Amino acid sequence: MFSIGDIIFYPVFGAGYILNIEEKEICGEIKKYYIMKFLLNDMNMMIPIESVVGRRIRRAISPDECEKVLNIIKSNPVKLSSKWSKRCKHYTQSIRSGDIFLLASIIRDIAGLYRTRSLSKSEAKVFMDIVDMVAGEISLVTNRDLNSVKKEILNKVNMNEFLC
Missing domain, CATH: 1.20.58.1290 (CarD-like, C-terminal domain)
Incomplete structure (x- = not known):
């Protein structure tokens, strides 16, 4: 859905970009995660790729x-x-x-x-x-x-x- 460097918008958190895509093992389960960096508050967030749609994360506008x-x-x-x-x-x-x-x-x-x-x-x-x-x-x-x-x-x- 997204690639590294894509600009995204996550409701409540605002605009950011895909910093990286990583596989992580959490609680014995291996999943792929988007590592997102947000402009406001200079915050990083890790979100499972499979849950992006439900969170209303979208590509930035043109x-x-x-x-x-x-x-x-x-x-x-x-x-x-x-x-x-x-x-x-x-x-x-x-x-x-x-x-x-x-x-x-x-x-x-x-x-x-x-x-x-x-x-x-x-x-x-x-x-x-x-x-x-x-x-x-x-x-x-x-x-x-x-x-x-x-x-x-x-x-x-x-x-x-x-x-x-």
């Missing part, structure tokens, strides 16, 4: 699709629910889906919400976590610096004050 993602981010926002519980559920489901286009729309929509009122600390954290995931994938695919991609995303939604 450079052309990166432009589509950035266009979604700068498009007109859709009004979110006024209830935090509904918004939180929507955000969580979207993050778990690993759909970068859906994540881009959430960036756009939270930014639209921010224009009408301040964000809670929880919502601001979710917003930045999603920005990090989207920026990470675009950064690896386009071979650009992560912070410059984050800055570009935040510029598109006029939320530069969220830059660290």
Whole structure:
């Protein structure tokens, strides 16, 4: 399914790449594992090859699709629910889906919400976590610096004050 060097996206963990493919014996059972390195938190993870599909790990988008993602981010926002519980559920489901286009729309929509009122600390954290995931994938695919991609995303939604 994947080869060494392939750029991947793992929901919740974000973008990374296949560092290696190794056979390991664990609990007396020999299996092949992907060794993945993730951009965010500089973390390595070992996952059995046979369990990749169930975990929604996918190939990264193409450079052309990166432009589509950035266009979604700068498009007109859709009004979110006024209830935090509904918004939180929507955000969580979207993050778990690993759909970068859906994540881009959430960036756009939270930014639209921010224009009408301040964000809670929880919502601001979710917003930045999603920005990090989207920026990470675009950064690896386009071979650009992560912070410059984050800055570009935040510029598109006029939320530069969220830059660290």
